[in-house]
Amino acid sequence: xxxxxxxxxxxLRDCEPSGIVFLPRYFEMVHTVIENWLxxxxxxxxxxxxxxxxxxxxxxxxxxxxxxxxxxxDRLTWRLSVRELRRSSIWLELTGxxxxxxRVSITGTLVLSEAxxxxxxxxxxxxAERVKDYLVAPSATVEKVAE
Amino acid sequence: xxxxxxxxxxxLRDCEPSGIVFLPRYFEMVHTVIENWLxxxxxxxxxxxxxxxxxxxxxxxxxxxxxxxxxxxDRLTWRLSVRELRRSSIWLELTGxxxxxxRVSITGTLVLSEAxxxxxxxxxxxxAERVKDYLVAPSATVEKVAE
Amino acid sequence: xxxxxxxxxxxLRDCEPSGIVFLPRYFEMVHTVIENWLxxxxxxxxxxxxxxxxxxxxxxxxxxxxxxxxxxxDRLTWRLSVRELRRSSIWLELTGxxxxxxRVSITGTLVLSEAxxxxxxxxxxxxAERVKDYLVAPSATVEKVAE
Amino acid sequence: xxxxxxxxxxxLRDCEPSGIVFLPRYFEMVHTVIENWLxxxxxxxxxxxxxxxxxxxxxxxxxxxxxxxxxxxDRLTWRLSVRELRRSSIWLELTGxxxxxxRVSITGTLVLSEAxxxxxxxxxxxxAERVKDYLVAPSATVEKVAE
Numbered sequence: 001x002x003x004x005x006x007x008x009x010x011x012l013r014d015c016e017p018s019g020i021v022f023l024p025r026y027f028e029m030v031h032t033v034i035e036n037w038l039x040x041x042x043x044x045x046x047x048x049x050x051x052x053x054x055x056x057x058x059x060x061x062x063x064x065x066x067x068x069x070x071x072x073x074d075r076l077t078w079r080l081s082v083r084e085l086r087r088s089s090i091w092l093e094l095t096g097x098x099x100x101x102x103r104v105s106i107t108g109t110l111v112l113s114e115a116x117x118x119x120x121x122x123x124x125x126x127x128a129e130r131v132k133d134y135l136v137a138p139s140a141t142v143e144k145v146a147e
Numbered sequence: 148x149x150x151x152x153x154x155x156x157x158x159l160r161d162c163e164p165s166g167i168v169f170l171p172r173y174f175e176m177v178h179t180v181i182e183n184w185l186x187x188x189x190x191x192x193x194x195x196x197x198x199x200x201x202x203x204x205x206x207x208x209x210x211x212x213x214x215x216x217x218x219x220x221d222r223l224t225w226r227l228s229v230r231e232l233r234r235s236s237i238w239l240e241l242t243g244x245x246x247x248x249x250r251v252s253i254t255g256t257l258v259l260s261e262a263x264x265x266x267x268x269x270x271x272x273x274x275a276e277r278v279k280d281y282l283v284a285p286s287a288t289v290e291k292v293a294e
Numbered sequence: 295x296x297x298x299x300x301x302x303x304x305x306l307r308d309c310e311p312s313g314i315v316f317l318p319r320y321f322e323m324v325h326t327v328i329e330n331w332l333x334x335x336x337x338x339x340x341x342x343x344x345x346x347x348x349x350x351x352x353x354x355x356x357x358x359x360x361x362x363x364x365x366x367x368d369r370l371t372w373r374l375s376v377r378e379l380r381r382s383s384i385w386l387e388l389t390g391x392x393x394x395x396x397r398v399s400i401t402g403t404l405v406l407s408e409a410x411x412x413x414x415x416x417x418x419x420x421x422a423e424r425v426k427d428y429l430v431a432p433s434a435t436v437e438k439v440a441e
Numbered sequence: 442x443x444x445x446x447x448x449x450x451x452x453l454r455d456c457e458p459s460g461i462v463f464l465p466r467y468f469e470m471v472h473t474v475i476e477n478w479l480x481x482x483x484x485x486x487x488x489x490x491x492x493x494x495x496x497x498x499x500x501x502x503x504x505x506x507x508x509x510x511x512x513x514x515d516r517l518t519w520r521l522s523v524r525e526l527r528r529s530s531i532w533l534e535l536t537g538x539x540x541x542x543x544r545v546s547i548t549g550t551l552v553l554s555e556a557x558x559x560x561x562x563x564x565x566x567x568x569a570e571r572v573k574d575y576l577v578a579p580s581a582t583v584e585k586v587a588e
Contacts, residue, residue, distance in 0.1 A: 011476050012310045012487055013318070013469050017366050018203040018262050019311045023178060027171035028454050035452050046453055047514025056165035063210040069265055072311050073488025115165050118216055158329050159340055159457045160322050160465070164513055166458045175307050182305050193306055194367025219458050220341025312497035312556050317472060321465035350459035357504040363559055409459050412510055 002134050003079040004037045008096075010074045020069035026104050027062070030094055033078045034110070042130045056115045060089070062108035070096070070103045082134040088112045088120035090131065149281050150226040151184045155243075157221045167216040173251050174209070177241055180225045181257070189277045203262045207236070209255035217243075217250045229281040235259045235267040237278065296428050297373040298331045302390075304368045314363040320398050321356070324388055327372045328404070336424045350409045354383070356402035364390075364397045376428040382406045382414040384425065443575050444520040445478045449537075451515045461510035467545050468503070471535055474519045475551070483571045497556045501530070503549035511537075511544045523575040529553045529561040531572065 008029050016022040038057075039045040049055050070076060076096045083091040089111045096104040112121045123131070155176055163169040185204075186192040196202050217223060223243045230238040236258045243251040259268045270278070302323055310316040332351075333339040343349050364370060370390045377385040383405045390398040406415045417425070449470055457463040479498075480486040490496050511517060517537045524532040530552045537545040553562045564572070 009480075011473055012316060013472060015311045016306045017309045017311060017313045018197050018205075020203070020205060020265075022306060023206050023209065024171045024174035024307065027174055031170060031454060032452060039450075045514055047512070050165050050513065056167070058165075058167060058216060059170050059213060061210075061212045062170065063208075065208045066206060069205060071488070072491065073486055118167075156333075158326055159463060160325060162458045163453045164456045164458060164460045169453060171454065178307060179305060186303075192367055194365075197366065218341070219344065220339055312491050312499075314497070314499060314559075317500050317503070318465045318468035321468050325464060344459050350461070352459075352461060352510060353464050353507060355504075355506045356464065357502075359502045360500060363499060412461075 002136075003081045004033075004041050004134060006033045006036055006078040006080070008032070008076045008078060010070050010072055010076060012072065014070075015072050019071055021071070021103075023066075026064065026066075026096070026106075029076070029078065029096065030062075030106060030108075033080055033094060034092070037080050037134075041134065042127055044127055044130075050115060054115050055121060056113050056118070057110050058113065058118075060109050060111050062106065064104060064106045066104050067102050070098065074098045074103075076103060080134065081136050082131055083107065083136055085123070085128060085131050085135065088122050090123075093136065149283075150228045151180075151188050151281060153180045153183055153225040153227070155179070155223045155225060157217050157219055157223060159219065161217075162219050166218055168218070168250075170213075173211065173213075173243070173253075176223070176225065176243065177209075177253060177255075180227055180241060181239070184227050184281075188281065189274055191274055191277075197262060201262050202268060203260050203265070204257050205260065205265075207256050207258050209253065211251060211253045213251050214249050217245065221245045221250075223250060227281065228283050229278055230254065230283055232270070232275060232278050232282065235269050237270075240283065296430075297375045298327075298335050298428060300327045300330055300372040300374070302326070302370045302372060304364050304366055304370060306366065308364075309366050313365055315365070315397075317360075320358065320360075320390070320400075323370070323372065323390065324356075324400060324402075327374055327388060328386070331374050331428075335428065336421055338421055338424075344409060348409050349415060350407050350412070351404050352407065352412075354403050354405050356400065358398060358400045360398050361396050364392065368392045368397075370397060374428065375430050376425055377401065377430055379417070379422060379425050379429065382416050384417075387430065443577075444522045445474070445482050445575060447474045447477055447519040447521070449473070449517045449519060451511050451513055451517060453513065455511075456513050460512055462512070462544075464507075467505065467507075467537070467547075470517070470519065470537065471503075471547060471549075474521055474535060475533070478521050478575075482575065483568055485568055485571075491556060495556050496562060497554050497559070498551050499554065499559075501550050501552050503547065505545060505547045507545050508543050511539065515539045515544075517544060521575065522577050523572055524548065524577055526564070526569060526572050526576065529563050531564075534577065 014021050014025040035046050078096050081093045083093050091109050094106045161168050161172040182193050225243050228240045230240050238256050241253045308315050308319040329340050372390050375387045377387050385403050388400045455462050455466040476487050519537050522534045524534050532550050535547045
């Protein structure tokens with residue numbers, strides 16, 4: 001499966017007193033992975049999206065499972081893939097693993113919006129092309145983008 | 148529906164540069180609502196759960212929808228109810244609204260665990276009794292607890 | 295000494311695995327105290343400052359001491375006073391205590407700025423009047439504002 | 442001056458609605474720089490300090506200046522040096538710059554403590570040796586450690 005990789009070592013800021021990662025911090029990592037993917041893989045940094053492009057890319061839904069906890073010092077390897085590229089949204093899949101152990105498994109939808117009004121916006125063609133490299137099943141979704 | 152209420156005013160720490168609440172901050176609010184519910188409604192503060200009781204109460208799954216964005220200064224009214232009380236876990240439902248506008252709708256499962264080993268633990272009877280006041284459909288789940 | 299009070303109970307989100315409050319979280323509390331003071335005591339909510347007023351109020355310096363640690367469940371009582379009101383900045387003093395125990399003692403300077411350019415701005419007269427109620431030594435600084 | 446370097450790109454999680462870095466997030470970066478220095482330069486990861494070593498390393502004071510603001514997408518280069526190595530504490534200096542522009546300048550003291558009691562502890566000799574490589578003026582402080 002085509003995937004973008006990002007490594008994060010669990011730090012003090014990620015953990016709560018019982019010693020495991022605090023739920024909201026997983027979602028900060030998710031955002032960090034996505035922002036790095038946008039920048040490095042799509043050449044579309046968030047500073048441009050929200051800056052000169054006047055857009056934003058908020059989540060409209062997200063769903064997560066945590067099969068086993070992560071602890072201070074664990075090295076989490078994140079993998080990001082695209083489940084579906086739609087006209088103005090994107091359905092992502094992310095997993096965080098330590099060795100063979102899956103710690104977190106997430107799917108969620110981001111919607112491309114005009115920052116001022118939060119009205120949806122069609123993907124720029126050049127971005128849509130680059131996203132296809134990360135599609136879990138590319139053929140199934142190319143048509144949707146072309147709609 | 149029986150529900151615990153908690154009011155949160157959206158502050159700078161909750162928002163990102165496009166002006167809307169940053170996804171991970173919703174989950175911090177969720178945790179704050181739950182910790183206040185445990186303390187005020189169940190008389191079982193997290194400092195006791197993780198302290199003298201030697202337990203922890205991590206999420207094993209969570210699912211959220213964000214029908215419309217929240218902004219700096221918005222007053223979010225959170226409502227927490229219990230969908231199901233199981234032997235050693237609890238299935239919660241939380242919504243955050245501003246006026247008639249639903250901003251976030253969440254369901255998630257917390258598992259009662261021994262802090263050291265993260266092995267599951269049966270609910271203390273006294274706590275299970277108090278939880279029942281917040282059940283969406285109490286009759287359906289009392290038996291499960293009694294198993 | 296005239297002071298604005300704000301009570302915060304230490305929650306999971308504030309603490310790191312050794313069980314004490316994580317340094318950056320004290321500064322989140324500081325910001326929360328200041329934003330509540332602006333709203334409740336000065337009737338000048340941050341949503342107005344950054345919204346219709348087109349201003350921002352960032353720190354240019356801050357200094358903190360932590361005589362003893364805070365833990366999960368501790369009730370921190372914050373007190374905010376004004377050390378000096380200057381033409382376009384304000385020098386604040388904040389302390390956080392649990393019972394007779396001082397946990398954190400902070401001084402810092404906020405500068406009123408035009409949001410776009412981060413150029414300094416003179417305090418609105420009505421706001422300056424209200425700030426004076428929180429001055430540690432009011433007589434000494436009234437003149438500075440009147441400059 | 443001997444210094445440890447760490448690069449951080451400013452992300453959504455670091456910024457507030459006016460577009461600049463939110464004060465508490467600078468202190469999260471500071472902690473991240475220190476934890477990486479402990480791990481990479483001193484070979485003493487926080488997971489060992491708080492784990493098998495049963496210690497903690499909290500701040501007892503910190504002081505910061507922010508000469509100019511940082512924004513989404515800015516690349517901050519952090520530099521960490523040691524101002525003084527004392528029997529059971531360490532006085533650090535950190536700066537964050539973007540190009541020739543200093544964004545944040547910080548000094549602070551960390552105290553080595555027994556995690557349970559927060560009693561101070563003498564530095565392990567091997568760690569003290571490695572710290573000396575980062576001293577701003579090594580000769581002045583070697584004696585203090587040897588006390």
